[in-house]
Each structure stands twice: as C-alpha cells, then as structure tokens.
Amino acid sequence: MSFSPIKKNLELLKTAPNILDYAQAFTDFSWDTIRSELQGLPEGKGLNIAHEAVDRHANGGLRDHVALRWLGSEGSMREFTYGELKGLSNRFANILKKIGLGKGDRVSTLAGHIPEMYIAALGTFKNTSVFCPLFSAFGPTPIYQRLSRGDAKVLITTIRSYQLKVSHQRDSLPSLKYVLLVDVNDHLGDALLSLPRLMEESNDRFTIPPTDPEDIALLHFTSGTTGMPKGAIHVHNAACHHYMTGKYVLDFHPEDVFWCTADPGWITGTSYGIIAPLLHGITNVVDEADFDATRWCRILETQKVSVWYTAPTALRRLMRSGLEPSRNCDLSNLRLIHSVGEPLNPEAVLWGLKAFGVPIHDNWWQTETGGIMIANFPAMEIRPGSMGRPLPGIEAAIVHRTDKNTVKVVEEPDAQGDLALRPGWPSMFRGYLHEEERYKKCFMDGWYLTGDLARRDADGYFWFVSRADDIIKTSGHMVGPFEIESVLMEHPAVAEAGVIGKPDPLIGEMVKAFISLKPGREASEELRLELIGFARKKLGAAVAPKEIEFWDAVPKNTSGKIMRRLLKARELGLPVGDLSTLEGGE
Numbered sequence: 001m002s003f004s005p006i007k008k009n010l011e012l013l014k015t016a017p018n019i020l021d022y023a024q025a026f027t028d029f030s031w032d033t034i035r036s037e038l039q040g041l042p043e044g045k046g047l048n049i050a051h052e053a054v055d056r057h058a059n060g061g062l063r064d065h066v067a068l069r070w071l072g073s074e075g076s077m078r079e080f081t082y083g084e085l086k087g088l089s090n091r092f093a094n095i096l097k098k099i100g101l102g103k104g105d106r107v108s109t110l111a112g113h114i115p116e117m118y119i120a121a122l123g124t125f126k127n128t129s130v131f132c133p134l135f136s137a138f139g140p141t142p143i144y145q146r147l148s149r150g151d152a153k154v155l156i157t158t159i160r161s162y163q164l165k166v167s168h169q170r171d172s173l174p175s176l177k178y179v180l181l182v183d184v185n186d187h188l189g190d191a192l193l194s195l196p197r198l199m200e201e202s203n204d205r206f207t208i209p210p211t212d213p214e215d216i217a218l219l220h221f222t223s224g225t226t227g228m229p230k231g232a233i234h235v236h237n238a239a240c241h242h243y244m245t246g247k248y249v250l251d252f253h254p255e256d257v258f259w260c261t262a263d264p265g266w267i268t269g270t271s272y273g274i275i276a277p278l279l280h281g282i283t284n285v286v287d288e289a290d291f292d293a294t295r296w297c298r299i300l301e302t303q304k305v306s307v308w309y310t311a312p313t314a315l316r317r318l319m320r321s322g323l324e325p326s327r328n329c330d331l332s333n334l335r336l337i338h339s340v341g342e343p344l345n346p347e348a349v350l351w352g353l354k355a356f357g358v359p360i361h362d363n364w365w366q367t368e369t370g371g372i373m374i375a376n377f378p379a380m381e382i383r384p385g386s387m388g389r390p391l392p393g394i395e396a397a398i399v400h401r402t403d404k405n406t407v408k409v410v411e412e413p414d415a416q417g418d419l420a421l422r423p424g425w426p427s428m429f430r431g432y433l434h435e436e437e438r439y440k441k442c443f444m445d446g447w448y449l450t451g452d453l454a455r456r457d458a459d460g461y462f463w464f465v466s467r468a469d470d471i472i473k474t475s476g477h478m479v480g481p482f483e484i485e486s487v488l489m490e491h492p493a494v495a496e497a498g499v500i501g502k503p504d505p506l507i508g509e510m511v512k513a514f515i516s517l518k519p520g521r522e523a524s525e526e527l528r529l530e531l532i533g534f535a536r537k538k539l540g541a542a543v544a545p546k547e548i549e550f551w552d553a554v555p556k557n558t559s560g561k562i563m564r565r566l567l568k569a570r571e572l573g574l575p576v577g578d579l580s581t582l583e584g585g586e
C-alpha cells in the first residue's frame with residue numbers, strides 16, 4: 001500500500017525553516033561556510049567541540065541562558081546555564097588533568113541521563129581526552145568488552161552499577177586506572193573516588209589546549225555481525241556536521257527548547273543529545289526517567305518543547321497507549337518532530353500528524369556517519385515510509401557490487417541496492433579502534449558502504465529496505481548476534497547458538513536464539529528459562545534473547561559460519577532459497 005505524501009505546509013512549521021529551497025541549499029552549500037559559523041579556539045589554536053558548544057556562548061551573550069534543563073525521575077528539576085556549564089566542565093577537565101589523563105585517553109561513562117554525564121562529556125572534550133559512553137542497561141559482559149577494547153582509563157558511574165557490573169572484573173581491566181562515582185561523597189579507595197568531592201576541590205578555570213580538528217573526541221561502540229563490537233572513532237571536526245544538521249534538519253532557532261530522547265549510551269544521545277543543541281546555544285531538555293506515555297506528553301507540554309527528536313519504538317508505544325497528545329495536552333509550542341534509528345512505518349507518520357498536529361520527519365544515519373545523512377527536511381514534502389533526501393554536502397547513492405573491488409551506481413529509480421555514501425564529511429568515522437582491516441572493508445571504489453539495502457525513487461527520496469547483514473535492531477538498539485551467541489555458548493549445556501532478529505510490530509525486532517545442546521543435555525522448559533536468565537544476567541535485559549528455541553543442530557555453512565539468514569527464513573516460514581546467497585556478511 002502506498003501512502004499519499006504530506007504536502008509542504010509552512011504554516012504547520014510555525015517558524016520559517018532554515019532551508020526553504022532544498023535544491024538551492026544544495027547548490028550553495030560549502031563546508032567552509034559552515035566552519036566559518038563556528039568560532040575556533042582563540043589565537044587559531046584549532047577547533048574543540050566543548051569550546052563551540054559551551055565556552056563560546058558562556059563568553060558571549062548566552063552566559064545566563066539555560067543550556068541544560070534536567071528533569072529528575074522523581075519530579076525534581078535542575079537547570080544549568082551556559083555560564084555554569086562552562087565552570088563545571090572546566091572543573092571536570094581539571095580533574096582529568098590532575099589524575100594524569102591527556103590527549104587521546106579514553107573516559108567512559110556508565111550512567112543514564114544524569115547531569116554528570118553531560119559535564120563529563122564536555123570536560124573530556126576540553127581535556128582533549130576521548131569520551132566513550134556506554135549503554136547503562138548493558139550487563140557486565142558487554143561492559144567488559146567495551147571497557148577493555150576501548151582501553152578506558154577512567155569510568156564514571158554509580159556505586160550500584162559499579163558493584164553489580166564492574167568491580168568483579170576490575171582485575172581483568174588493567175587500563176582502568178580510576179572509577180569516579182557520581183553518588184558517593186567520599187573516596188572509597190585510591191582508585192575508587194567520589195566525583196562530587198573531586199568536583200568541589202577542583203578549579204573552575206581551565207584553558208583548552210590546542211586541539212587539531214582531527215584530534216579524536218569520541219569513541220562509540222557499534223556491533224558487527226561476525227565479531228565483537230567495534231569502536232567507531234570521531235574527531236572534533238565533527239562539530240561542523242553537528243552544527244550543520246542542527247541548523248538544516250532539526251532546524252534550530254535561538255528560542256528553541258529541544259528534547260532528544262535517545263539514551264546517552266548510543267551515538268544519537270551524544271551527537272544530538274549533547275553536542276548539536278549546545279552548538280546552537282539553545283535549551284536542551286534531559287529527562288532521567290524511562291519511557292512513559294503520560295510523562296512524555298506532560299514533558300512536551302510543560303517544558304514547551306519546540307523541537308523533538310525521538311525514535312520509532314517510542315512513537316509506536318505512544319500510538320498504542322491510546323493517548324491523544326494534542327487533545328489532552330497543550331502542544332502549541334511543538335513545531336517539529338524528528339525520528340531516527342529504525343524504520344518508521346508510514347502508519348506512524350500519519351498517526352503522528354493527527355496525534356501531535358505536526359508531522360513526523362524521519363531521518364537516517366549511523367554510528368559510523370556521526371550525524372544525520374538523509375532526512376525529510378522541515379520544508380519538504382514528506383513521503384511516509386521514506387527516510388528523505390541526502391543533506392547538502394552529502395552524496396548518497398544506490399550501488400551494486402559488480403565484483404570484489406568495484407561498484408556500479410544504479411541510476412534507474414526504485415531499484416534496490418546497497419546504500420553508499422561518498423566519504424569526506426566532517427563527522428565521518430576515522431577508523432575502528434585497533435581494527436584497520438575492518439575499517440578498510442567498509443570502503444569500495446571510492447564509496448563507503450553502509451551495510452543497509454535501500455531504494456531511491458525518481459525524485460531522490462531514499463527508502464529503507466533492510467540491513468544487508470545480520471545486525472539486529474531491537475527497540476532501536478543495535479545488537480550484534482555474535483556477542484550474544486558468545487555469551488550463550490559460555491553456558492555448560494550449550495553446544496551451538498545462532499541469534500536472529502525476529503520482526504516485531506512494536507520494538508522492530510526481538511532477539512531470538514536457536515540453541516543446540518551438548519550430548520547428554522535434554523531440552524526442557526526449565527533449561528530454557530535458565531538460559532534466558534543466564535543471558536539476561538550477563539548481557540542485560542535490553543539485549544538478551546527474549547525467546548529461545550532448541551534445535552538438534554544450528555545450521556552452518558562449509559566454513560563453519562552460522563547461517564543466521566537460514567534461521568530467519570525458517571522462523572518466518574519463508575522459502576529457504578539459494579543457500580549460497582544466505583551467508584551473512586560483515
């Protein structure tokens with residue numbers, strides 16, 4: 001079924017958008033012009049994200065403007081102006097410096113939406129160290145993988161998360177020098193310190209050292225299909241892209257109140273939950289609590305949110321809740337809703353228009369691209385079900401791989417192929433940490449291959465088809481099947497495990513595992529529950545399999561690789577087809 005486009009309607013936008021004419025913006029675009037809208041460090045000492053996001057405003061007219069408005073889950077509220085954020089991030093940068101961290105050293109966070117996470121991110125950028133946030137719902141195994149692969153020197157977390165998830169494996173993390181606890185008031189050991197106490201004793205003045213735009217700022221782990229998570233490297237120059245997309249896609253205006261609901265452990269939570277709104281000097285709302293339909297509508301209303309960035313699973317949950325937000329709440333300030341992370345079904349786009357009184361604009365990007373690449377721009381006709389059109393400065397294409405090393409750009413409309421991007425934008429990843437080969441494999445014939453299959457229509461709108469690999473998207477979180485299979489195989493009863501994403505109308509995909517048992521072990525309901533519990537304890541409930549099925553053998557190809565697509569085809573009752581094409585790639 002095809003859905004009619006939502007016509008361009010400037011009245012619904014309430015404010016004139018920053019891009020009125022898409023074609024013109026494309027022609028006029030230059031990265032130099034974007035760069036010139038940022039300030040740069042004093043005396044030509046480079047470009048630092050935190051200077052652009054905080055100090056630039058704190059030193060100018062926005063010193064007393066609210067930068068962060070934090071809503072505690074129990075109903076409290078804390079506000080931080082740009083001036084205050086400057087002082088606090090300076091204090092944090094001084095702490096890092098004092099404990100011996102410098103350029104390139106990794107600082108990880110394992111915490112939800114708490115103010116310390118934002119202060120730590122900005123202070124880390126200031127110290128030219130590297131910010132590496134982790135998803136707080138991860139269990140001990142994924143946390144260990146990421147701290148160890150990222151050689152994190154400092155971890156910022158709560159006492160509870162530390163005790164539950166980190167302390168028992170600290171001896172196997174030799175790089176981890178300090179753990180800074182956000183919720184204890186006194187140091188608990190030489191390497192287990194109280195962050196509030198350190199902050200109190202720290203100086204609120206700090207001079208950002210010279211920062212090359214190519215210095216590493218961020219490390220974000222993402223999942224592969226055949227191996228453990230890979231750390232995508234991003235540099236300070238990414239700020240140009242965050243700024244540009246804040247301006248052209250999210251369409252920030254000075255009076256905006258922005259709310260990005262993404263978890264700070266994933267890249268949307270950094271690029272758009274921290275950096276982009278602050279680059280624009282607007283007010284960024286942060287909610288500590290998890291999804292709750294009524295709470296969310298209240299936040300939109302009481303905080304007078306004008307631009308909202310959320311995700312399909314949340315929108316579908318709202319849709320199911322039966323709430324009619326625009327009827328029950330005053331949403332007169334809300335002018336733009338953006339969605340990202342997984343396919344946004346056209347029904348949700350149409351529901352959104354009715355429920356909120358403004359359309360939902362889908363956009364597409366990935367951890368590797370660092371920022372939005374394809375979008376339904378505010379002043380553009382929305383095609384429900386489409387991710388939109390490429391951003392100015394971005395060349396996107398559908399390509400076919402012709403043989404091992406070349407690709408052919410597919411010109412005919414609506415043909416399916418690999419979604420590819422021409423490398424070179426500022427927020428593009430610069431590598432996978434310690435994995436040069438894996439990085440190189442992403443590029444072919446002058447293109448970056450995204451791992452997504454898509455179509456492009458005659459008017460240049462892109463339509464998502466599926467992943468080209470076995471990556472699972474569950475509630476918008478990217479999950480690597482290999483990581484889950486490895487954990488399941490640690491259980492003494494398990495011989496082999498194959499993990500797939502089973503389509504689910506609410507959360508996109510549900511993690512499902514197929515397991516064969518060691519000789520002498522019998523499949524039973526009790527064992528099934530034990531395995532689910534085992535996986536949840538190690539991986540965390542958000543990524544552990546929700547369903548487990550026992551099979552006599554898990555199908556593998558001749559080279560011993562699990563044929564997940566065969567598992568998926570059988571699960572869905574689809575013809576198994578030509579097995580040679582079923583192999584999952586990286």
Ligand code: WT7
Nearest residue numbers: 268340341342343363364365366367387464478
């Ligand atoms: C993958 C990237 C989105 C940035 C944060 C998550 C899927 C993303 C869409 C969309 C359909 C989407 C793709 C992509 N995806 N946006 N609008 N429609 N699919 O980044 O965790 O690296 O995930 O998410 O498969 O490759 P990520």
